[in-house]
Amino acid sequence: MSRLVFLITARENCQNRRELQMNKFTPGPIVKGIFKGLLFTSLLLVSSSLSYGRTSALPPPDTLTIIHVTDIHACNLIGYNAYFVSQRQHLSKNLETFTDFLKSAPSKYNADIFAVTGDMIDFYDAETVQGRMLATQVEQFAGSLEVSEIPVFLTLGNHDLSSYVVPKPSTYTGNQIQSEEARAAWMRNVACFKEGTYYSRIFQVDKLTLRLIFLDNGFLATEEFHDGVQQFIVDPYQLTWLDSELKASPSDIEIIFTHMPLPYGKKTSSSILSEPISTYSSKSKYYDLLKLLEKNSSTKVIFAGHQHINAINEYIFPDGDKMTQVLTGSFGNEKSNYRIIKISGDKMIISLPGTEKPEMTLPLK
Numbered sequence: 001m002s003r004l005v006f007l008i009t010a011r012e013n014c015q016n017r018r019e020l021q022m023n024k025f026t027p028g029p030i031v032k033g034i035f036k037g038l039l040f041t042s043l044l045l046v047s048s049s050l051s052y053g054r055t056s057a058l059p060p061p062d063t064l065t066i067i068h069v070t071d072i073h074a075c076n077l078i079g080y081n082a083y084f085v086s087q088r089q090h091l092s093k094n095l096e097t098f099t100d101f102l103k104s105a106p107s108k109y110n111a112d113i114f115a116v117t118g119d120m121i122d123f124y125d126a127e128t129v130q131g132r133m134l135a136t137q138v139e140q141f142a143g144s145l146e147v148s149e150i151p152v153f154l155t156l157g158n159h160d161l162s163s164y165v166v167p168k169p170s171t172y173t174g175n176q177i178q179s180e181e182a183r184a185a186w187m188r189n190v191a192c193f194k195e196g197t198y199y200s201r202i203f204q205v206d207k208l209t210l211r212l213i214f215l216d217n218g219f220l221a222t223e224e225f226h227d228g229v230q231q232f233i234v235d236p237y238q239l240t241w242l243d244s245e246l247k248a249s250p251s252d253i254e255i256i257f258t259h260m261p262l263p264y265g266k267k268t269s270s271s272i273l274s275e276p277i278s279t280y281s282s283k284s285k286y287y288d289l290l291k292l293l294e295k296n297s298s299t300k301v302i303f304a305g306h307q308h309i310n311a312i313n314e315y316i317f318p319d320g321d322k323m324t325q326v327l328t329g330s331f332g333n334e335k336s337n338y339r340i341i342k343i344s345g346d347k348m349i350i351s352l353p354g355t356e357k358p359e360m361t362l363p364l365k
Helices: 082-091 094-109 137-147 179-189 236-247 289-296
Strands: 004-008 043-047 063-069 113-117 125-127 152-155 163-168 171-175 199-205 208-214 253-257 273-276 299-304 311-316 322-327 339-344 347-351 358-363
Touching (some): 063 094, 063 199, 082 163, 094 113, 152 208, 322 358
Parallel strands (some): 063 113, 273 311
Antiparallel strands (some): 004 043
16 A cells, blocks of 8 residues: 655644644645645645655654543533533533643654544533424533644543433433434534544554544443443444454554543453453454454554543454453543553553553554
């Protein structure tokens, strides 16, 4: 597969159709034409398979730095049912806090991209004081991304697709009946979703080719489709696409970002919990994400959220390879819940939450 290199000479974020920062990467998505607007001024596209006679003046960078954030639960509560608001008031400042983080963190950590793994907002729509449903949360969150000087990649979580109604004065209930409408809103407003709510990006870092895969597993398993193993449903179309992504190259390094984690057991010691993936895949009655990952056994790391905890565990594939799963706590609950991920040489360094101090170093080769 030919390597496509493009250079953007001004800042850009997730509101651009192809999201990669100036002078930093040699990524893989094909880009045609010239972007217009204030945030970007010129574009250079080079492909080793094209005979344009142009070459890249810049070598691949030697480090990729990712800020992993999850479960922001941003919400604007103005106009919603009073009881519902009373139960969500503690989240009302989360968008402001996250926007400040988007502004300050890239320069503080010399970061290249944000990866936000779901529950960006606390709800897609909810009942108002007049008793109708109001959906404005996606648009407000999307607007906050404009302040970031580096690309922001998102995955959808269950709250990003959820609706809340107040059937009687002292209770409310949630559902995901409007999940496709919610997905459409995300696709209209956030450019990393323009071509769908699951996608991948390729980065060249020194001699490593990284395939970053962003999944959509925000739909909660209903009673009819819950097998007691996974909390979520990944549709067969996405599984077919993911299978193709995992088989696309024998030499790339595959890193998955998703909202809900794979199931794992209870730790009995201070060491990292390590279990055969078959412990869970064998219990599932569906051809699902677990069985697909087990069949391919090439993914190195999964970054997830949802459970509002900081944790690391690993799975052992039948061929002896291992896959690490990293959970990061809710940024909406505590603004120090984020991780710094540095990929350099042939290793990945994963920080403790809220600091650059390493918690784990993973070999990638």
